[in-house]
Amino acid sequence: MRKTNPPSIPAPGEGKRGKDGYMGYLLRQAAGAHRLRLERALADLGVTQPQFAVLTMLAAYPGLSNADVARLALLTPQTVSVIVANLERAGSLVRKPHAIHGRIQHLDLSDSGTTLLKTCRERVHALEKELARDLSGEEERTVRRWLVAVATASTTS
DSSP: OOOOOOOOOOOTTSGGGTTTSOHHHHHHHHHHHHHHHHHHHHGGGTOOHHHHHHHHHHHHSTTBOHHHHHHHHTOOHHHHHHHHHHHHHTTSEEEEEOSSOTTOEEEEEOHHHHHHHHHHHHHHHHHHHHHTTTSOHHHHHHHHHHHHHHHHHHHHO
C-alpha cells in the first residue's frame, strides 16, 4: 500500500485562507487574529477581550444590568456573570440595586475601573490604528459601514 503525505495546511492569507476563501471564514479568521493581538496587548493588565468589552459597554452606558451587558457585548449571560464577579472582586465595578426590581442590579465602573479602561483603550486604539494603517480615511469609513451592514443584516431580514 502506498503512503500519501497529508496536504499541507496553508498559512493565513493563502489558498482558501486568502482572497479566494469564503468571506465568512475570512471574517472569522481576521476576528480571531485581532482578538489574539488584543489579548496579548491587555494581558499584563489582567484584562481579557470579553472583560474589555464589558468595561467599554459600562462606560458607554452606565447603570446596565447583567442581561443588558450580555446583549451589548455579544456574550452569554453566564459569561457576563463571571466577568462581573471578577471585575467587582478586582474593584473595577460596583453593583447598585435597582430602584424598583430587587433582583436587578445596575452596574457602574468604579474609579479604578475607569482608570483601567483608559489604559486598555490606549492600547486598543494603538492596535486599531495599526489595523487601519494602510487604509485611507474614506476606505476605513467604507470598511466600518460594511462591517455594520454585515452585523445588522440578520436583524433587517
